[in-house]
Amino acid sequence: MIAKHRARLAGLFVASDAFAVALSFIYTYLFRFYANIFTVDPTKGVPKIASYLVLLPLLIAAHLAIFYFQGFYKSRLRRTQIDDFLSITLNAGASIILAYLLLGALNAYSRDGAHVFGIELIKLSRVFLAIYFVAVIFTISFLRTQIFYSMKRRYARGQNLQNVLVVGAGDMGRSVAQKLIEYQDLGFVVKGFLDDDREKGTVVDVDGGLPVLGAIGEIGPVIEAHEIQEIYVALDLSNYGKIMDTFQVVNKYPVNVRLIPDLFQLLTLKARVQDLDGYPVISIDEVPLRGAGKIIKRAADVVGSGLGLLILSPFFLIIAAAIKLTSKGPVLYHQERLGMDGKLFIIHKFRTMVCDAEKDGPMMCRPDDPRMTKVGRFLRKFSLDELPQLTNVFRGEMSMVGPRAERPEFVKEFTENIPKYMLRHKVKAGLTGWAQIHGQRQNSSIEKRLEHDFYYIQNWSLRLDIKIIWKTIRGGFIDKSVK
Numbered sequence: 001m002i003a004k005h006r007a008r009l010a011g012l013f014v015a016s017d018a019f020a021v022a023l024s025f026i027y028t029y030l031f032r033f034y035a036n037i038f039t040v041d042p043t044k045g046v047p048k049i050a051s052y053l054v055l056l057p058l059l060i061a062a063h064l065a066i067f068y069f070q071g072f073y074k075s076r077l078r079r080t081q082i083d084d085f086l087s088i089t090l091n092a093g094a095s096i097i098l099a100y101l102l103l104g105a106l107n108a109y110s111r112d113g114a115h116v117f118g119i120e121l122i123k124l125s126r127v128f129l130a131i132y133f134v135a136v137i138f139t140i141s142f143l144r145t146q147i148f149y150s151m152k153r154r155y156a157r158g159q160n161l162q163n164v165l166v167v168g169a170g171d172m173g174r175s176v177a178q179k180l181i182e183y184q185d186l187g188f189v190v191k192g193f194l195d196d197d198r199e200k201g202t203v204v205d206v207d208g209g210l211p212v213l214g215a216i217g218e219i220g221p222v223i224e225a226h227e228i229q230e231i232y233v234a235l236d237l238s239n240y241g242k243i244m245d246t247f248q249v250v251n252k253y254p255v256n257v258r259l260i261p262d263l264f265q266l267l268t269l270k271a272r273v274q275d276l277d278g279y280p281v282i283s284i285d286e287v288p289l290r291g292a293g294k295i296i297k298r299a300a301d302v303v304g305s306g307l308g309l310l311i312l313s314p315f316f317l318i319i320a321a322a323i324k325l326t327s328k329g330p331v332l333y334h335q336e337r338l339g340m341d342g343k344l345f346i347i348h349k350f351r352t353m354v355c356d357a358e359k360d361g362p363m364m365c366r367p368d369d370p371r372m373t374k375v376g377r378f379l380r381k382f383s384l385d386e387l388p389q390l391t392n393v394f395r396g397e398m399s400m401v402g403p404r405a406e407r408p409e410f411v412k413e414f415t416e417n418i419p420k421y422m423l424r425h426k427v428k429a430g431l432t433g434w435a436q437i438h439g440q441r442q443n444s445s446i447e448k449r450l451e452h453d454f455y456y457i458q459n460w461s462l463r464l465d466i467k468i469i470w471k472t473i474r475g476g477f478i479d480k481s482v483k
């Protein structure tokens with residue numbers, strides 16, 4: 001039942017994307033040649049639509065193939081609109097380039113020009129491709145959004161819902177259940193928990209109360225009684241035996257099983273399997289950001305920081321004047337931080353505190369810290385004090401996106417309490433990051449911040465960096481803890 005539903009949904013998206021490509025292509029043809037905006041070569045006139053339509057199957061195939069390899073038709077727990085938009089934009093660009101290259105290759109190998117069903121394949125103009133690029137992004141996004149809201153309405157009416165069971169009613173299990181309830185657009189209905197430490201019928205304090213449906217060993221009868229379709233196993237590694245027993249039972253049922261590991265017990269960055277003359281070797285804590293990805297990220301940092309320094313330079317002068325006129329001391333504050341591979345570097349910030357703020361030794365800044373000046377409080381509120389770090393990014397000491405750069409004194413303290421804390425220093429510190437856009441700042445627990453840092457390192461991609469920068473611009477710069 002679940003597989004059929006997901007297959008139908010994937011098929012609906014495929015049909016929607018194909019229709020969007022066709023609609024965008026025809027619209028572009030009509031707009032380009034009949035809108036009386038662009039000039040048409042009078043010697044050739046308006047090309048026949050058949051010469052364009054014969055290219056449409058090639059373009060549809062390119063779009064769908066690239067979407068497939070992007071994993072766009074796979075079922076995901078949560079996909080944000082910015083994720084979809086970036087995927088669609090990349091797809092549109094790649095599809096146009098691919099189709100253009102294939103068309104060029106066909107024409108190059110045909111003396112009289114390539115033909116299909118007796119119709120000559122013509123070369124698409126750059127104006128046509130530019131219009132099509134914008135049109136197809138908008139159309140695919142619009143139709144996918146309509147499907148998404150249509151599914152939400154069906155879920156609201158109680159259609160196509162999936163019953164969920166959470167194994168483990170501890171902190172982790174309760175957090176998972178709460179997230180599933182918050183994301184109602186996923187179509188999940190959490191029926192309850194299985195737990196060995198709570199009696200059957202006990203109400204767990206999640207969203208007004210969810211019941212414990214039985215012990216973990218009763219999972220089979222509970223699946224049948226409540227028609228469970230999704231199971232989330234949220235047990236720590238001390239319950240390894242119970243986890244394996246659970247898997248043996250659920251394999252007998254047509255349900256989807258998802259394991260939620262305890263991050264701080266399975267604390268690794270990335271596991272990669274290599275071969276050592278026939279022996280599989282698992283490399284723990286591999287960093288995905290390597291090779292070509294590392295070069296791409298550095299190029300993006302140089303371009304981003306360079307543009308930032310150029311565009312924001314007038315604001316630098318205004319901020320500098322405000323600091324100088326309202327408090328004694330230098331405009332900039334220079335401080336030692338720990339960077340990639342544990343190397344020290346000097347970070348640059350606009351001064352937000354009085355000059356002798358650390359006369360008694362290093363201290364973390366608090367949201368209500370009396371050492372902050374009035375201008376400094378404003379700068380911290382909107383993270384404007386961080387802007388001079390663009391110079392650190394340009395010089396290669398930092399990145400536009402990455403974990404927060406910490407002081408060596410605090411790193412030493414954190415490392416003593418969390419042995420794997422230093423793993424976050426396998427990448428460059430960033431101006432902004434995954435933790436910051438999720439509200440995890442200095443007033444948050446170090447464990448929560450670290451959890452977000454590891455997620456970023458594990459899942460790095462240029463698209464994720466763009467997403468983080470976009471969300472930062474939209475509101476991630478604001479530190480709500482500073483009053």
